[in-house]
Amino acid sequence: MAPKLVWFRSDLRTHDNSALSAAAAQGPVIAVFLRSLKQWQHHGHGANKLDFWARGVTALREDLAKLNIPLLHRDIDSFDEAPDALLALAREYGASGLHFNREYPLNEWQRDAAVLGTFQKTNLEVKAHTDAVAFAPGELLTSQGDYYRVFTPFAKAWHRQLESHHLALHDAPRPQTRLTILSDPLPPPPRLDTSPVDACLWPAGQGRAAERLKRFLHYRSRHYHERRDYPVLRGTSELSPYLALGMISHRQCLQAVLAENEGSLIEGHPGLVAWGNELIWREFYQHIVVGFPRVCRYHAFQQHTEALPWRDDDPSFRAWCEGRTGYPIVDAAMRQLTQTGWMHNRLRMVAAMFLTKHLLIDWRRGESFFLHHLVDGEFAANNGGWQWAASTGTDAAPYFRIFNPTTQSRRFDPEGKFIADFVPELSKIPAKVRHAPPRDLLDTVSYPAPIVDHRAARQRTLNAFKSLPS
Numbered sequence: 001m002a003p004k005l006v007w008f009r010s011d012l013r014t015h016d017n018s019a020l021s022a023a024a025a026q027g028p029v030i031a032v033f034l035r036s037l038k039q040w041q042h043h044g045h046g047a048n049k050l051d052f053w054a055r056g057v058t059a060l061r062e063d064l065a066k067l068n069i070p071l072l073h074r075d076i077d078s079f080d081e082a083p084d085a086l087l088a089l090a091r092e093y094g095a096s097g098l099h100f101n102r103e104y105p106l107n108e109w110q111r112d113a114a115v116l117g118t119f120q121k122t123n124l125e126v127k128a129h130t131d132a133v134a135f136a137p138g139e140l141l142t143s144q145g146d147y148y149r150v151f152t153p154f155a156k157a158w159h160r161q162l163e164s165h166h167l168a169l170h171d172a173p174r175p176q177t178r179l180t181i182l183s184d185p186l187p188p189p190p191r192l193d194t195s196p197v198d199a200c201l202w203p204a205g206q207g208r209a210a211e212r213l214k215r216f217l218h219y220r221s222r223h224y225h226e227r228r229d230y231p232v233l234r235g236t237s238e239l240s241p242y243l244a245l246g247m248i249s250h251r252q253c254l255q256a257v258l259a260e261n262e263g264s265l266i267e268g269h270p271g272l273v274a275w276g277n278e279l280i281w282r283e284f285y286q287h288i289v290v291g292f293p294r295v296c297r298y299h300a301f302q303q304h305t306e307a308l309p310w311r312d313d314d315p316s317f318r319a320w321c322e323g324r325t326g327y328p329i330v331d332a333a334m335r336q337l338t339q340t341g342w343m344h345n346r347l348r349m350v351a352a353m354f355l356t357k358h359l360l361i362d363w364r365r366g367e368s369f370f371l372h373h374l375v376d377g378e379f380a381a382n383n384g385g386w387q388w389a390a391s392t393g394t395d396a397a398p399y400f401r402i403f404n405p406t407t408q409s410r411r412f413d414p415e416g417k418f419i420a421d422f423v424p425e426l427s428k429i430p431a432k433v434r435h436a437p438p439r440d441l442l443d444t445v446s447y448p449a450p451i452v453d454h455r456a457a458r459q460r461t462l463n464a465f466k467s468l469p470s
Contacts (some may be wrong), residue, residue: 001027001028002027002094002095002096003027003028003093003094003095003096003179004023004024004026004027004029004030004033004096004097004098004125005023005029005030005031005032005086005089005090005093005095005098005099006019006020006029006030006032006098006099006100007019007032007033007086007098007099007100007103008031008032008033008057008060008142009033009034009035009100009103009246010103010132010216010244010245010246011205011245011246011249012053012056012057012059012060012062012205012206012245012247013060013093013206013209013246013247013250013466014063014064014067014172014173014206014244014250015172015249015252016169016170016172016249016251016252017101017131017170017172017246018101018130018131018170019099019100019101019127019129019131020099020170020173021170021171022127022129023097024173024174024176026028027172028093028176028177028179029176029241030062030070030072030093030102030179030181031064031069031070031071031072032071032072032073032074032086032089033057033071033072033074033302034074034075034076034085034086035057035074035075035076035418035436036076036077036082037050037075037190038077038134039077039078040310042451043184043371043379044368044371044372044377045372045377045439046192046377047192047193047194047196047372048195048278048341048375048377049192049244049374049375049376049377050192050196050198051196051206052202052241052341052375052438053245054186054189055199055203055204055205056192056205057268057349058186058204058246059188059204059205059207059208059247060205060206061183061186061205063205064183065204066175066177067172067173067175067176067185068177068178068179069173069176070179070182070184071183072089072182072183072184073185073186073187074089074184074334074412075187076213079107079108080111080114080253081112082115082159083115083118083119084116084118084453085178086098086118086119086268087118087119087122087124088120090124093181095129097124097125097126098119098124098125099127099129099130100112100115100125100127100128101129101130101132102128102131102132102136103105103127103132104132104133104137104286104290104380105289105296105379105380106289106293106297107294109290112128114381120197131246131249131251132246132249132286133283133287134158134162134166134250134251135158135161135166135283135287137286137287137291138290139161140154140158140161140287142155147287147393148287148291148396149289149394150395151280151281151284151315151394151395152395153275154214154264154280154284154287155280155284156158158205158283159265159266162265167251167254167255167258167360168251168388169251169252169255179253182388189422189470194252196341197339197341197375201341201342201375202241202341202342202375204247205247205398206247206248208247209239209247209248210240210248212242212268213237213239213248213253213256215241216237217236217238217256217260220234220235220236220237221260221269221272222269222271222272223235223271224237224271224272224274224275225271225273227244227410228274228345228346229346229349230346230412231333231336231344231346231418232413232415233418236344236345237275238342239253239358240342240378240381241277241342241376243282243376244318244376244377244381249251249280250282253276253279254276254279257272257273257275258271258281261273262370269344281381281384282381284381284384285303285380285381285383285384287382288301288380288384288394289380290378290381291462292394295383295387295393296379296383298364300387300392300393301387301392301394301396302392302393302394302396302470303389304468304469305390305392305468307469308464308468309464309467310360310361311340311359313359313361316359316361316451317355317361319336319448319451320351320355320359320361320366321338321369322334323335323338323422323423325354325448325449325451325452326448326449326451327354327409327451328409328416328419328423328426328435328437329363329405329406329408329409329412329413329418329419329435330350330351330354331411331423332347332354332419332422332423333348333351333422335423337351337370337374337421338372338373339420339422341373341374341375342373342374342376343370346408346412348385348389349385349388349389350402350403350405350408351366352366352370352385352386352390353389353397353402353403354403354405356386356389356390356391356461357390357402357403357457357458357461358452358454358457358458358461359401359457360460360461360464362435363386363387363389363390363392366386367382367386368384370386391465399461399462399465400462402458402461404454406435406436409436410435411433415431416431416432416435417431419434423447425444425445425446425447428444429441431444
């Protein structure tokens with residue numbers, strides 16, 4: 001029987017993989033991975049994400065080997081080369097078709113459409129599967145037939161229309177008869193301008209993802225709603241890098257919630273319900289990039305906010321990037337990002353709102369910086385979060401909602417422990433003044449004074465938004 005090709009991208013797992021399960025049910029499988037370094041770097045991904053991706057492919061190769069599935073590896077410069085590369089592989093290995101799981105940002109959507117078109121012109125089967133979301137974009141629409149613009153009604157519709165098959169887990173393939181085709185040797189890690197963070201922080205593979213999910217459910221999930229906003233407590237799942245590259249599926253996570261919460265995603269334990277809600281947020285943003293593709297073209301979701309008078313202030317932007325703003329919680333957050341490749345979700349909001357509403361610097365600059373450093377960098381979620389903080393996006397915070405970083409610090413890091421961890425120069429001063437060090441202590445610890453006054457910055461931002469055309 002002629003084999004099927006399965007094209008892996010950001011779905012680096014053999015368990016609960018829609019495309020792999022469907023292809024393996026029809027006969028033997030050959031796996032394919034196309035590394036598109038230039039395209040990924042053009043999209044803004046940096047060393048942390050690219051290194052995690054490469055290690056994820058290595059782990060996938062080992063998992064596929066247990067199933068006697070060879071993995072072919074090819075390098076292409078751009079997505080435009082994907083259709084011909086895949087067709088050439090199908091012909092070279094006598095494959096009768098191709099299966100893959102859909103991706104939704106605009107460039108990926110266009111690439112997948114081109115691959116479908118190329119294979120449809122031949123006598124080869126091609127099948128694109130819905131895998132990263134419960135509902136394919138376009139399946140959940142308002143009563144007017146439009147894509148949802150606000151999360152809460154989207155989530156209500158998601159729950160209302162959810163049926164068991166939407167979250168049904170796909171069987172992992174059984175080991176197939178060994179083929180005469182050998183896996184390709186994997187290329188050495190790419191040479192990048194910067195070094196990635198320590199790989200021990202983010203061990204790759206579906207096995208590691210499953211371990212993290214198990215630990216989260218056992219130790220932290222029931223306190224999630226109470227502790228998720230406190231960065232020093234480590235109260236979140238820290239599964240976002242694994243979800244971003246599909247080393248674990250949203251179905252596996254939600255099924256785990258159902259198992260722990262007596263079969264409910266709406267009622268029951270508030271920690272489990274809150275965490276499940278975060279997974280629906282991820283899906284909401286995937287729908288947004290399809291329904292409103294302008295967000296993939298560097299445009300604001302709320303089009304009237306394109307007229308905002310963003311400030312061109314490179315020194316302040318550098319201070320923000322380097323964690324030298326003089327606001328300790330912001331600086332601790334930024335240093336956590338650059339040192340670990342990850343940032344606590346509450347602090348992502350604080351740091352993003354500081355850049356856009358204290359410094360009045362374009363959200364696109366911050367979005368790009370985050371994507372370059374995040375090991376969990378994912379366009380839809382990153383863009384959605386930044387536009388929420390900047391009040392330019394869907395379901396955005398009202399423009400007059402401007403976090404006071406010092407208040408946020410005192411509330412969510414009350415003893416200043418997180419600040420001390422990532423801004424060690426401030427560990428030398430009393431905890432009670434760590435959130436806003438008095439000026440007479442700054443010189444003694446080599447820490448900068450605040451680069452902007454909160455009240456003045458807040459008023460400047462309010463004036464900027466009030467000046468916008470309705």
